[in-house]
Amino acid sequence: MKKRFLSILLAALTLFSAMSGFISCSDKELEAYEGELYAQVLPIKNGAKGIITIVHDDGDYNTVKYMNMQLGSMGLTASVAMVANKVVDVNGKETKDAEKWQTLIKESGFDIVCHSQEHSFYGLTDEAHSGSYEHRDNGTVEYDFPAGNITNMTAGAAQRLRTVFKSSNQKVCTYAIPGLPVLDSAYNGLNEEASRILAENFVACRYSGGSATYGDVTVPFMNDLSNINYQRLNSYTTLTSGTSEEWIKYVDDAIQYGGWGIFLMHQIINQETDYIYNVSKEKAVLLFRHIRKQVATGDLWCASLTEATLYTKEVETAVAFAEATGKGIAVTVYDELDDNETFDQPLTVKVQVLDSWGDVARVKYDGKKFEVPVYTADDGTKYVMVDVAPDKGVALINKG
Ligand SMILES: [Zn+2]
Numbered sequence: 220m221k222k223r224f225l226s227i228l229l230a231a232l233t234l235f236s237a238m239s240g241f242i243s244c245s246d247k248e249l250e251a252y253e254g255e256l257y258a259q260v261l262p263i264k265n266g267a268k269g270i271i272t273i274v275h276d277d278g279d280y281n282t283v284k285y286m287n288m289q290l291g292s293m294g295l296t297a298s299v300a301m302v303a304n305k306v307v308d309v310n311g312k313e314t315k316d317a318e319k320w321q322t323l324i325k326e327s328g329f330d331i332v333c334h335s336q337e338h339s340f341y342g343l344t345d346e347a348h349s350g351s352y353e354h355r356d357n358g359t360v361e362y363d364f365p366a367g368n369i370t371n372m373t374a375g376a377a378q379r380l381r382t383v384f385k386s387s388n389q390k391v392c393t394y395a396i397p398g399l400p401v402l403d404s405a406y407n408g409l410n411e412e413a414s415r416i417l418a419e420n421f422v423a424c425r426y427s428g429g430s431a432t433y434g435d436v437t438v439p440f441m442n443d444l445s446n447i448n449y450q451r452l453n454s455y456t457t458l459t460s461g462t463s464e465e466w467i468k469y470v471d472d473a474i475q476y477g478g479w480g481i482f483l484m485h486q487i488i489n490q491e492t493d494y495i496y497n498v499s500k501e502k503a504v505l506l507f508r509h510i511r512k513q514v515a516t517g518d519l520w521c522a523s524l525t526e527a528t529l530y531t532k533e534v535e536t537a538v539a540f541a542e543a544t545g546k547g548i549a550v551t552v553y554d555e556l557d558d559n560e561t562f563d564q565p566l567t568v569k570v571q572v573l574d575s576w577g578d579v580a581r582v583k584y585d586g587k588k589f590e591v592p593v594y595t596a597d598d599g600t601k602y603v604m605v606d607v608a609p610d611k612g613v614a615l616i617n618k619g
Pocket of ligand 1: 276277334338397398
């Protein structure tokens with residue numbers, strides 16, 4: 220309650236300081252307007268009905284290159300769950316492949332997700348300990364870990380990835396839990412201690428699988444955006460045995476049920492083999508084209524893992540304010556998250572404008588000026604949609 224009051228106070232103060240800095244001609248109609256204008260944070264970016272995230276696991280260079288070519292031409296994005304040792308060793312020394320990855324990630328704009336340092340068992344506790352476990356393919360494996368090993372293989376790996384991908388400003392604030400071929404479930408890298416360390420260091424962890432139930436159907440997507448378990452985000456693995464029709468249905472279900480579906484894709488290759496995790500380009504491209512089609516209708520938001528996580532988390536506590544002033548309609552957004560550096564994902568706000576406005580409005584925000592369409596709501600009011608980051612200044616909207 221207290222925090223909300225503070226938000227309103229902050230809104231008034233920010234507005235005042237923003238206003239005093241402007242020297243543009245005033246809008247007489249807005250200045251005289253005395254009614255309330257609604258400002259509503261939308262649960263999904265741009266008012267879409269569902270979210271889809273494409274995550275490639277492990278870091279296969281040719282797959283990411285292919286995804287960049289296909290998705291890039293379609294205006295879509297993706298995340299790369301990178302096993303850190305593909306680009307940097309445990310001492311922080313870059314591998315010979317680091318440079319080509321830096322170039323590809325910068326060019327694609329893809330989001331880097333930490334997928335552990337080595338994709339292998341990293342211990343049961345952060346204290347020094349030794350023992351053995353049963354590996355599916357390798358039999359009994361002996362281990363001897365130093366203190367802090369879990370932290371180093373997860374949070375440490377993320378820190379090293381941040382350094383390697385500095386040129387593309389990667390936050391590396393999300394984690395993709397690796398599936399390990401270890402027979403004893405206590406050794407799958409997800410015991411209580413490991414989960415606690417992950418929760419302390421990552422805003423979200425994508426699980427390899429998981430499912431959600433709606434009605435009498437169980438699907439691996441999250442159909443209730445207000446009730447997400449961020450430390451175990453469900454995902455749907457594309458398998459050789461899967462069909463593009465099944466994957467397309469998963470996309471359409473996310474839209475129909477207002478949910479968030481995450482694809483877990485391993486290698487995308489020319490010709491499928493009997494390795495169950497790799498899928499053909501022929502099938503993958505049908506999925507990508509469908510995603511593009513649904514994005515174009517406005518029903519779907521194709522977001523990286525980081526973007527979607529930050530957006531949905533911010534929405535939980537975000538409030539928007541709109542006020543008619545002589546300089547324009549001033550819009551501000553506040554949330555109750557303390558970490559504004561991580562949580563800077565702009566939220567789409569549906570803002571009422573005056574009935575007299577035409578088809579287009581002008582927006583000035585964060586040093587940029589652009590135009591947005593004016594829509595008419597079911598109740599006859601007119602509105603625009605603008606993206607405003609929480610706790611990050613005022614957007615000013617004017618008649619186009
Ligand atoms: Zn993996």
